[in-house]
Amino acid sequence: MTDNKDTIYREADSDNQANVAPFKFDTKVANVFSDMISRSVPSYRPILQMLPTLTREFRQHEANYYDLGCSLGAGLHAMAEGLKPLPHKEDISASLVGIDNSQAMIAKAMESRCPYSNLNVEYKQQDILETEISNAAMVLMNFTLQFIDIEYRDSLIEKIYRGLNNGGALVLSEKVSYADQRTQTLMTDIHHGYKLEQGYSQLEISRKRDAIENVLVPETLETHIERLSSAGFHVITPWFQNLQFLSILAVK
Numbered sequence: 248m249t250d251n252k253d254t255i256y257r258e259a260d261s262d263n264q265a266n267v268a269p270f271k272f273d274t275k276v277a278n279v280f281s282d283m284i285s286r287s288v289p290s291y292r293p294i295l296q297m298l299p300t301l302t303r304e305f306r307q308h309e310a311n312y313y314d315l316g317c318s319l320g321a322g323l324h325a326m327a328e329g330l331k332p333l334p335h336k337e338d339i340s341a342s343l344v345g346i347d348n349s350q351a352m353i354a355k356a357m358e359s360r361c362p363y364s365n366l367n368v369e370y371k372q373q374d375i376l377e378t379e380i381s382n383a384a385m386v387l388m389n390f391t392l393q394f395i396d397i398e399y400r401d402s403l404i405e406k407i408y409r410g411l412n413n414g415g416a417l418v419l420s421e422k423v424s425y426a427d428q429r430t431q432t433l434m435t436d437i438h439h440g441y442k443l444e445q446g447y448s449q450l451e452i453s454r455k456r457d458a459i460e461n462v463l464v465p466e467t468l469e470t471h472i473e474r475l476s477s478a479g480f481h482v483i484t485p486w487f488q489n490l491q492f493l494s495i496l497a498v499k
């Protein structure tokens with residue numbers, strides 16, 4: 248899949264900055280998403296690179312592997328790499344299910360095919376709040392929960408916990424906020440500098456911030472850990488962090 252350059256907020260009329268529309272995962276975003284997230288989230292690619300290793304730790308025969316908020320399917324394909332036939336190990340059969348409420352994202356995700364015959368891959372356009380989770384060895388939420396209304400986050404994590412098999416895992420990647428304002432300001436400034444170094448202009452960064460405000464609502468790491476603990480997870484640990492973008496591994 249060819250990566251298109253993200254120029255969405257460069258192309259808007261500069262006189263209309265105050266009227267930037269709320270961010271949504273439409274066709275325009277789907278066409279540039281891979282470039283957008285790589286240049287905006289410094290931990291995105293490293294997390295994908297480690298996902299096959301994590302998935303191998305949670306291989307279960309005839310189990311389900313979910314990517315909730317799968318976007319273009321990169322996380323699902325990374326999990327597939329961890330489930331492919333391996334030398335000196337018994338082959339397993341498994342089903343991988345990608346869920347996203349964006350028709351544009353699902354349409355692009357379906358352009359790619361899984362090369363491993365032992366795996367069944369399915370994409371569904373669906374609200375993840377309505378998704379049934381069952382017989383799950385692993386659930387991935389890669390920068391997804393932050394877009395869910397806060398009032399529904401507890402029940403979603405509880406549903407995932409119930410749908411996981413014993414020994415199964417949730418990989419939860421999120422942008423976090425900080426209770427200490429000095430830390431919050433510092434991390435925001437460094438992230439701003441990162442995006443400038445990736446080729447975004449000050450105007451693009453400002454427009455994107457305005458568009459995503461109140462759409463992406465981050466929480467503190469402590470809030471995530473408390474929610475996961477309340478749901479019943481017995482192992483909860485951050486395993487990767489770059490600036491305010493981190494990933495948590497939670498095991499049932």
